[in-house]
Amino acid sequence: MKYEELIRKEILAIKPYVPGKPIEEVERELGITNVVKLASNENPLGPAPSAIGAMQAAAAGIHIYPDGGCVRLKEDLSKHLGVSPEQLIIGNGSDEVIKLLAEAFFRPGDEVVVAAPTFGEYAYAARLMGASLVEVKAAEGLEHDLERMAAAITQKTKAVFVCNPNNPTGGMKTRAEWEEFLEQVPENVLIVVDQAYREYVEDPEYPDGLEYLGSGKKLLVLRTFSKIYGLAGLRVGYGVGDPELVAYINRVREPFNVNLMAQIAARAALADEEFLEKSRAMVRAGMDQINRGLEEMGLEYLPSAANFILFSTPYPCRELYPRLLQKGVIIRPADIFGLPKHFRVTVGTEEENARFLQALREVLAEVG
């Protein structure tokens, strides 16, 4: 008997996640050094410095299991966010919170509404549980079409995911757009708003998911320490929702899902406002630098509220990608999002951005 006959048939519909290429792999494969990675929307300034000190101090205690309830991190977060600890579910990255929600709520026959293009974990979680994915393409452009997404909700819809700002486009939905959407979603549908890049957004029209928690809708707000806080390697993110919703998600959580270092580092990073401001200033300047560079090359890009930019060239991204790697620059080919001529580039330091722009200029000259 083949494994294919033994496996749950839902799993056959899952495409394995394609990770960004690690720097070491590119250096080893191509025999080059000094590779720049602007592919996974990480913080190029590193981790929040306060987190490093806190982890060093805690290293001698890692023979002890972590606090399975993340009690102190929840206490800090609840003060920081103005919510109660019972409203918080902490995950091994917000990826895990998405999966936990799906495990607790989705089943075959359910429909899950997502935008296209958007972050791939929502589709993965839906497929994992055998729910049907309803992908809603925008009528124009590449941003979430909230009107169409609301219209795609049926009797079978279990959940709808809104990524704001969206990955990979960087587009932001305004307060007015979000509120209009929220009004149209029935009370029996779970609404997940993913705010992974929230701390980068500076537009006063940005709606903070937390403000809508008491609105009578079944809302889960997702946040992460992987992006602006610079803790992607530790894996810690969280969801905020109604205590009843959180308690149900908590039933499927493994006892020690968030490791000890992650909890300690997240608490330290949360208090590091200075680092956040420095990171925002870097992205503000870097965004201008990259956008100007793309314009000079005559390339189109989308305005972004996050720390990355989606741009296109006249060529298939897979044709340019190996050439960029040869020049020591890793960015994200966007064919994985169904966009064969686009790339997503993370805003880096001034020097990294210059390296990326120079490499792209050279590659376009080579193929043009």
Ligand SMILES: Cc1ncc(COP(=O)(O)O)c(C=O)c1O
């Ligand atoms: C929109 C969005 N949500 C969630 C995540 C996952 O974050 P975490 O590292 O907390 O799992 C990412 C990471 O790329 C993301 O882009």
